[in-house]
Amino acid sequence: MVTAPPSTDVSRLHAAAVARALSDPKRLCVVEKLGAGERSVSELSRDVGCQVPNMSQHLAVLRAAGLVASRREGSTVRYRLVDPRVLDACRLLQQVAG
Amino acid sequence: MVTAPPSTDVSRLHAAAVARALSDPKRLCVVEKLGAGERSVSELSRDVGCQVPNMSQHLAVLRAAGLVASRREGSTVRYRLVDPRVLDACRLLQQVAG
DNA sequence: GCGCGGCTTGCGTACTTGCGCAAGTGATGA
DNA sequence: TCATCACTTGCGCAAGTACGCAAGCCGCGC
Numbered sequence: 001m002v003t004a005p006p007s008t009d010v011s012r013l014h015a016a017a018v019a020r021a022l023s024d025p026k027r028l029c030v031v032e033k034l035g036a037g038e039r040s041v042s043e044l045s046r047d048v049g050c051q052v053p054n055m056s057q058h059l060a061v062l063r064a065a066g067l068v069a070s071r072r073e074g075s076t077v078r079y080r081l082v083d084p085r086v087l088d089a090c091r092l093l094q095q096v097a098g
Numbered sequence: 099m100v101t102a103p104p105s106t107d108v109s110r111l112h113a114a115a116v117a118r119a120l121s122d123p124k125r126l127c128v129v130e131k132l133g134a135g136e137r138s139v140s141e142l143s144r145d146v147g148c149q150v151p152n153m154s155q156h157l158a159v160l161r162a163a164g165l166v167a168s169r170r171e172g173s174t175v176r177y178r179l180v181d182p183r184v185l186d187a188c189r190l191l192q193q194v195a196g
Numbered sequence: 197g198c199g200c201g202g203c204t205t206g207c208g209t210a211c212t213t214g215c216g217c218a219a220g221t222g223a224t225g226a
Numbered sequence: 227t228c229a230t231c232a233c234t235t236g237c238g239c240a241a242g243t244a245c246g247c248a249a250g251c252c253g254c255g256c
Contacts, residue, residue, distance in 0.1 A: 007130055007192065012123045014195035015188065020121035024214085025110040028117070032105055041233060054215060056234055061213095067194070075223050075232055085194050090113065092187045094105065096165070097112035122244085139203060152245060154204055159243095173202055173253050 018089075021065035026050060027058050028090055030079075034068060035087040038078040116187075119163035124148060125156050126188055128177075132166060133185040136176040 022028060026048050033039055033047055045055035059079055062068040067086050068079050081087065120126060124146050131137055131145055143153035157177055160166040165184050166177050179185065 007127075009123070011192050011195065012126045012130075015191040016121050016123045016126050018191050018195045019117045019126070023114050023118035023121050025107070025114045026214095028110045028114055029105075042231095051216070052233070053217080053235085057214080060234085065195075072223085075230095077233060083194055085190065089187065089190045089194055092183065092190060093113040093116050094109050096181055096183050096187055097109065097116045097163075124244095140201095149246070150203070151205080151247080155244080158204085170253085173200095175203060 018065050018067065021062050021067055022086075022089065022093065024058065024061075026055075027062055028093075030055075030058060030062065031067065031081065031086055031090050034079060034081045035084070035090075038071075038080045040076045040078050042076070044079070116163050116165065119160050119165055120184075120187065120191065122156065122159075124153075125160055126191075128153075128156060128160065129165065129179065129184055129188050132177060132179045133182070133188075136169075136178045138171075138174040138176050140174070142177070 022031070029048050030044055033044060039047075041055055041059065042052060044059070045052045048055065050058075059068060059070070063070065067082060069082050070077050070079050072078075120129070127146050128142055131142060137145075139150060139153055139157065142157070143150045146153065148156075157166060157168070160177075161168065165180060167180050168175050168177050170176075
């Protein structure tokens with residue numbers, strides 16, 4: 001298997017960083033939207049209901065955690081999920097929270 | 099099915115709270131330890147390597163998120179996971195972080 | 197009752213975060 | 227070239243967080 005359960009200090013550190021990135025409702029919403037396909041910053045800020053600079057910061061957080069990646073397309077920048085398992089993580093979080 | 103993908107605002111709020119609770123390496127470590135069975139506060143603080151009051155606070159955070167529950171046993175207090183899926187969430191976070 | 201070990205709580209401090217707003221960068225079209 | 231749109235970055239502030247330390251609470255044994 002790819003992932004034995006060693007749980008070293010560093011792996012916990014990274015996992016905590018990922019959890020941190022997912023610990024905001026707006027970012028959770030962004031991840032869900034991106035689960036349906038690429039979106040631009042302005043689309044996401046409209047869907048989530050925040051200003052563009054704010055969304056840009058949230059996306060920067062998600063990117064720093066390695067959860068999303070960006071791609072320039074003409075004058076717009078389109079974001080996507082790096083790993084579809086992030087969506088699973090979101091759903092699992094909601095189940096546990098339920 | 100148990101898990102439709104509605105993702106209302108409140109469910110995202112709760113999920114974010116859970117993610118928030120898991121967004122600390124020490125708390126992640128605690129969850130893993132508790133995955134192996136009940137532990138007392140002093141055991142956990144020793145394993146994780148922090149002072150008892152600090153561990154107590156981390157446990158309070160996890161309890162506020164509904165992830166752990168406590169039980170008095172004589173003079174000690176033993177904590178346990180409320181839902182084993184929390185462990186799955188931890189593992190998934192580590193995989194995504196990998 | 198009394199002290200003691202096990203936990204919790206309160207308090208102060210240093211640090212991080214989310215947000216709005218203004219300014220900067222970069223590509224597009226006139 | 228210049229104006230414009232899309233996005234990013236810098237800045238300041240209010241709010242939240244982790245930690246250590248000291249004090250309080252609570253069962254248990256003496």
